[in-house]
Amino acid sequence: MTYTNRELSLFEFHKRVLAQAKDPNHPILERLNFLIIFSRNLDEFFEIRVAGLMKQMDLNLITTAPDAIPNEVVIEKISELAHQAVEEQYQILNYTLLPQLQHYGIRFIQYADILEKHKAWIKEYFFSQVQPVVTPISLDPSHPFPRLANKSLNFIVTLSGKDAFGRQIELAIVPAPRSLPRVVRLPNELSGGQEHYILLSAIIQQHISDLFPGMTATGCYQFRVTRNADLTVAEDVDDLAVALKGELSSRRFGRAVRLEVAKNTPEKLHQYLLEQFDLDPQHLYCVDGPVNLTRFLANFDIAELRFKPYQPIIPKALRQTHQIFDVLSKRDFLLHHPFDSFAPVIQLLREAAKDPNVLAIKQTLYRSGPDSEIVQVLAEAARNGKEVTAIIELRARFDEESNISVANILQEAGAVVVYGIVGYKTHAKMILVVRREHDKLKRYVHLGTGNYHAGNAKMYTDYGLLTTDVDICEDVHKIFQELTGMGRMAKLKKLFHAPFTLHAQLMQLIEQEIEFAKAGKPTHIIIKVNALTEPLLIAALYKASQAGVKIDLIIRSICCLRPQVTGLSENIRVRSIVGRFLEHTRVYYFLHDGEAKLYCSSADWMGRNLFSRVETCFPIEDKKLRKQIIEQGLLNYLKDNVRAWELDQHDQWHPVQATENETPFIAQQYLMDERNIKPTA
Structure with missing residues (x-):
């Protein structure tokens, strides 16, 4: 076979990330972080890749991938690999990471770990912080199985006794409030000043019967469903932003693609939940620990257990403020993030926003966020009378809602906001600044391999080029015209696009x-x-x-x-x-x-x-x-x-x-x- 299956190759990458959690050369908290990154990667893998395969099977579509492996075969192989990897993940957590963390005074208390000395504090926390926002849902003819949001933590509870209306209720669902932290720090008097945390799931399990007065909870088991989270927006919509807003709510309740349950959940409940979510047994994952590891990491301040902090370098010539245009006029600069700081890119925009000689700023935004300094600077530039144009890709996966907020901020400031080309995501990374110098217009350009996101620039390796090369600047100008207007394909001198x-x-x-x-x-x-x-x-x-x-x-x-x-x-x-x-x-x-x-x-x-x-x-x-x-x-x-x-x-x-x-x-x-x-x- 000449081609490797795309989904199976992607899963192998996730396994390489999981391997970092086993590497003793990484600090222990970084190993825990890799374990959580693996969980997040796996969530998205099921939400998008597995969901796509299952959708094709539901529609009886035949694969068109170059490897020609039938979808059902790929799903079976993914199930085999994923079950092995998840089992390994929890073995790493339970038998390596958690014991080593205890050595440093960091302890995560699960339900089975609750001691007598913890109970009074747990009771007070439950009734003051948890019980007021929990909504238990009984399962009976008038209360069918509820719609549960994608990746939400829930409990299925077995009950005995009768409720206030005299009904014999045997099952109930308790969704864990998403507004509450999943990990809560215990007070110093209970932890001896060490970093002891209790899981929200343990607090709820400890007092589950208190949610059903007059009844007894005979069992309480965690579970979590993963759903199809891909968005589909028709190309002939009148307003892409409005259409996306409508689709975002459906992401929480798409077709189920994976069910995670606590290891101690009875087989009878496995079958019941699988039926409710219309899933086969191969999509069931019994885990030996918390089912929502993505929210497992607390904010620890123990430097010796982290990577040694690294301070990105700012090239010497760019360290002087208010001189960036003079410096860039002399030569090109290359930034290699995160080894080089992202600050010069922000500085270019900051100076452009205030410089009276700057006439226009144009920029593509794929992932940035409404709190981004770049977005705030662009808004300031627009308020200062600059011609600001932002090409915002609303369909950047999992950043759609954030990008809609960015668009609103910039529009309110007076910027021209364009959503790109229907049917083609705008993934290019470009900034163009037009400045009047000596009665002529001069262009300054930044081109990058990564997003205009200062946080990502500290975690992702990317290149950025700052240049005034006439041909490159002219090419960038033409691409912006291509994105905002209509006409023939731009003929470029140096850029490929x-x-x-x-x-x-x-x-x-x-x-x-x-x-x-x-x-x-x-x-x-x-x-x-x-x-x-x-x-x-x-x-x-x-x-x-x-x-x-x-x-x-x-x-x-x-x-x-x-x-x-x-x-x-x-x-x-x-x-x-x-x-x-x-x-x-x-x-x-x-x-x-x-x-x-x-x-x-x-x-x-x-x-x-x-x-x-x-x-x-x-x-x-x-x-x-x-x-x-x-x-x-x-x-x-x-x-x-x-x-x-x-x-x-x-x-x-x-x-x-x-x-x-x-x-x-x-x-x-x-x-x-x-x-x-x-x-x-």
């Missing part, structure tokens, strides 16, 4: 490497992206490998290409880096007969990015910056022998380990150390 030229240009660059190989010249392709799924590009890489082109792929998550297959891909090596920061840079390198063509982009090598989204791909032409990316952003990651995994021809990922003769090398750590020793100019 999807859905128009990017895919064809990539195919051509690969073909050129093939021609160089046939001519006996040295060749090398290095691609660093989050995912590789597009069949035509994969086929082109196979062809290049067979022609003798050396190919290194650094793929964070999904890889549908199979490397090291005899006669097909012997010259292709695939690796993945999973470490402290989430790898997010998109970089394309082609040796090109020694002339080294290098591009950064907002686009992964996926069909959706290349054909269904607005994306940008920009060249790095400055020799110094190009060398920096090649050495630090590519070759550096190919040397990692601690946080790297390599993919074999059988779709198996293996952790890379330093040999006896090798010095352990961590790419991300090197980039942090390199900047602390030798700050960027």
Whole structure:
């Protein structure tokens, strides 16, 4: 088989994240954090990927994926892998992480751990904080099984006795209030000043009978349902924002795709809940612990149990305030987040908002948030009389509601807000500032591989280019015109852009490497992206490998290409880096007969990015910056022998380990150390 199944490849990435929770070289609280990240990843995997497969099966649709594996077979394999991974997850939690945390005075008290000394405090907390907002729901002919929200924590309760109306009620549902914290810190007098926490689920279980006066709760069991959370909005809607608002509420009550229950839940209740959610037994997960681990992490202030804090570097030339336009006029700047600070990007906008010579600011926003400083600065610029245009992608998954709020803030400030192109998500990352200088207009541009989200810039690796290159600035201007107006495809000088030229240009660059190989010249392709799924590009890489082109792929998550297959891909090596920061840079390198063509982009090598989204791909032409990316952003990651995994021809990922003769090398750590020793100019 030439192609790997996309969903199964994505699940393998989630397993690599889970493996970080076992790594003794990570601080203990970071290992717990990786465990929770795995839970969040798994939630989204079921909400989107598994839900999509189940929807296709419900509609009797046949898969059109290149691997041609039937949907039912993929779901069965996912179920097998997910059950194994979830069991491993709770083993790590119960037998490794929680015992080690207790060694540091951090303890999570579950229902079975409640001691006599805890009961008075729990009782007071329950009646003052929990009971007033809990709504128990009896199950009887006049009270059918309730609609329970996606990923909400609930309890199914078995009862004996009669209620106030003399009814014999045997079952009830108790939804845990979503407004309450899932983890509550115990007072110092009960914990000896240590970090002791009790789970909300334990508090409710301890007093479950008090929710049913005159009756006795004979059993109380946690459960949680995961639902289809993908949104579908017709392309012919009159107002995208209004349509999305209507769809957002349905996300909470989509088709059920997974049921999690506490391990001690009786088999009879398993069957009852599966029937209520119309699920097969393969979608049932019995877990040995809390069913809602995504909200398990408390705010600890124990530095020794965390990664050593890292302070991003601001390039020396950009540290002076109120001079950014003068500095950018002289040369391009490259920012590699989170090793370099995101502050210069915000500073560019902040100065533009106040500078009387700035006439216009245009920006794309994919994920930012209404509390973002960038959004506030854009609003300030609009109020200051600047021509502010924001291209806001309302359909950024799980950020739809936030982006609607951003649009409202900017519109109220007087900015022009555009939702992009119907049928094409605007995923490009661009800022354009137009400034009057010496009676002429000059453009300043920022292009990035990641979102304009200051929080993400501290956790995700991304590149950003600040430039005044005339051709690049003109290209960006044309793309903004393309997004806000109507007309023919913009003819660009230096940028490639999807859905128009990017895919064809990539195919051509690969073909050129093939021609160089046939001519006996040295060749090398290095691609660093989050995912590789597009069949035509994969086929082109196979062809290049067979022609003798050396190919290194650094793929964070999904890889549908199979490397090291005899006669097909012997010259292709695939690796993945999973470490402290989430790898997010998109970089394309082609040796090109020694002339080294290098591009950064907002686009992964996926069909959706290349054909269904607005994306940008920009060249790095400055020799110094190009060398920096090649050495630090590519070759550096190919040397990692601690946080790297390599993919074999059988779709198996293996952790890379330093040999006896090798010095352990961590790419991300090197980039942090390199900047602390030798700050960027």
